[in-house]
Amino acid sequence: MERIKQHAIWGHKGTFVLAATGSAVGLGNIWKFPYITGENGGGAFVLMYLVFIALIGVPVMIAEVVLGRHGRANPVDSVRKMAQQSRVSPHWSLIGALGVLTAFLILSFYSVVAGWALDYMSTAVQGGFSGWNGESASAAFDALLADPARLMLWQTVFIGLTVLVVAFGVTRGLETAVRVLMPLLFLLLLLLLGYAAVAGEFAQGLHFMFDFNVSDLSWQGASIALGHAFFTLSLAMGAIMAYGSYMPGKASIGKMVLTVAVLDTLVALVAGLAMFPIVFATPGISPGDGPGLMFVSLPVAFGNMPGGVIFGVAFFVLVTLAAWSSTISLLEPCVAYITERFGLKRYTANGLIAGSAWLLGIGSVLSFNHWADFTGLFGMNVFGFLDFVTQRVMLPLGGLAMALFVGWVARRELLRHELRQESEGQFELWLTLLKYLCPPALLLILIGGFWA
Numbered sequence: 001m002e003r004i005k006q007h008a009i010w011g012h013k014g015t016f017v018l019a020a021t022g023s024a025v026g027l028g029n030i031w032k033f034p035y036i037t038g039e040n041g042g043g044a045f046v047l048m049y050l051v052f053i054a055l056i057g058v059p060v061m062i063a064e065v066v067l068g069r070h071g072r073a074n075p076v077d078s079v080r081k082m083a084q085q086s087r088v089s090p091h092w093s094l095i096g097a098l099g100v101l102t103a104f105l106i107l108s109f110y111s112v113v114a115g116w117a118l119d120y121m122s123t124a125v126q127g128g129f130s131g132w133n134g135e136s137a138s139a140a141f142d143a144l145l146a147d148p149a150r151l152m153l154w155q156t157v158f159i160g161l162t163v164l165v166v167a168f169g170v171t172r173g174l175e176t177a178v179r180v181l182m183p184l185l186f187l188l189l190l191l192l193l194g195y196a197a198v199a200g201e202f203a204q205g206l207h208f209m210f211d212f213n214v215s216d217l218s219w220q221g222a223s224i225a226l227g228h229a230f231f232t233l234s235l236a237m238g239a240i241m242a243y244g245s246y247m248p249g250k251a252s253i254g255k256m257v258l259t260v261a262v263l264d265t266l267v268a269l270v271a272g273l274a275m276f277p278i279v280f281a282t283p284g285i286s287p288g289d290g291p292g293l294m295f296v297s298l299p300v301a302f303g304n305m306p307g308g309v310i311f312g313v314a315f316f317v318l319v320t321l322a323a324w325s326s327t328i329s330l331l332e333p334c335v336a337y338i339t340e341r342f343g344l345k346r347y348t349a350n351g352l353i354a355g356s357a358w359l360l361g362i363g364s365v366l367s368f369n370h371w372a373d374f375t376g377l378f379g380m381n382v383f384g385f386l387d388f389v390t391q392r393v394m395l396p397l398g399g400l401a402m403a404l405f406v407g408w409v410a411r412r413e414l415l416r417h418e419l420r421q422e423s424e425g426q427f428e429l430w431l432t433l434l435k436y437l438c439p440p441a442l443l444l445i446l447i448g449g450f451w452a
């Protein structure tokens with residue numbers, strides 16, 4: 001009870017869904033999903049992504065929430081508690097530690113990209129997109145990346161914002177923010193979708209995202225799709241486990257997880273459907289343009305549509321907020337772990353972790369300019385390497401370990417108790433997927449992605 005009181009932030013049942021959705025919906029959905037879809041052939045990639053979300057992401061997410069709610073502690077101690085009560089080695093808690101480390105690494109480069117959104121917000125406020133076309137938009141984006149001081153400024157502001165919330169505790173601020181903002185973000189995306197349908201090449205966008213060519217399937221695409229399924233659901237990073245640990249005992253884990261997964265997927269699909277028609281209608285940009293896709297295509301739309309200043313500001317404000325509710329959930333498990341494990345004060349731990357993430361983030365900042373030619377990390381620069389190592393290695397590995405631990409090692413009665421709201425059939429289906437489908441699929445893709 002102690003710990004629940006101490007962390008008691010979820011006022012009511014629905015808050016887990018909101019907070020977990022706030023964590024899940026972020027740059028991954030709006031910035032990353034469209035551009036990796038563009039780079040990996042469209043429809044085939046989208047299909048793999050959807051299958052991975054449903055058959056691997058959801059079962060692993062349920063497992064993670066089960067661990068969190070059962071343990072009622074930071075990720076490391078939650079896993080340890082389950083291990084001890086299942087009478088196996090406490091070293092399984094390494095799963096939690098791997099998650100916390102992954103969260104830290106992601107925080108470092110995620111804040112840099114979130115900084116881009118802040119920069120675009122300030123441009124939007126000044127009406128700066130007016131009259132942009134494909135070429136000028138690309139040039140503006142390149143100019144931002146070429147300017148380390150400007151990148152660092154916004155990276156610093158963004159980390160500061162995250163530290164602020166985590167320092168004050170994730171209480172009312174986040175809960176209210178997420179409650180108001182998530183629906184608003186969705187509304188705005190629908191509006192952009194409307195614009196894309198009218199002014200863009202909507203049919204072409206639709207075909208690109210949903211036409212399925214068997215020849216487009218590849219190991220590399222599968223590995224990226226799976227890594228992204230984990231990333232976008234905030235899995236294997238302790239974030240969902242930490243949020244799950246605040247969930248009331250009465251709530252049905254299965255229902256809540258499904259809601260989060262559906263919302264997260266919808267936001268990603270709508271973001272893609274809003275962006276690709278504009279991309280196809282704009283000379284000078286194409287789906288495979290990489291990380292700049294959102295920052296190039298949408299400003300062109302905002303710069304040429306009526307009321308574009310307002311929509312532009314609103315959009316980048318909301319992207320920033322979506323990213324913010326995600327970084328909070330990245331920093332929180334790190335802070336919880338460091339304070340509970342090493343007895344550091346919350347402020348000290350917060351400053352220490354955020355400061356280190358900021359420092360490491362500078363490596364990502366420089367990857368786009370001064371260090372662009374440095375590819376000493378297995379052929380990648382710092383940003384590329386961190387992106388690869390976290391999403392293609394650490395996330396599948398963490399997921400694999402979690403599926404093995406919960407599916408094969410943890411005591412069945414403990415799991416059934418956490419999932420007592422679910423029917424016997426639902427429980428069996430979940431456990432079967434977790435035991436027999438998730439581990440081999442994760443292993444195959446982990447290895448296949450390396451050799452592809």
Ligand code: PHE
Nearest residue numbers: 024026027028231232234326
């Ligand atoms: N899910 C977030 C996104 O899609 C990223 C994230 C990962 C946030 C892990 C928190 C924890 O943008």
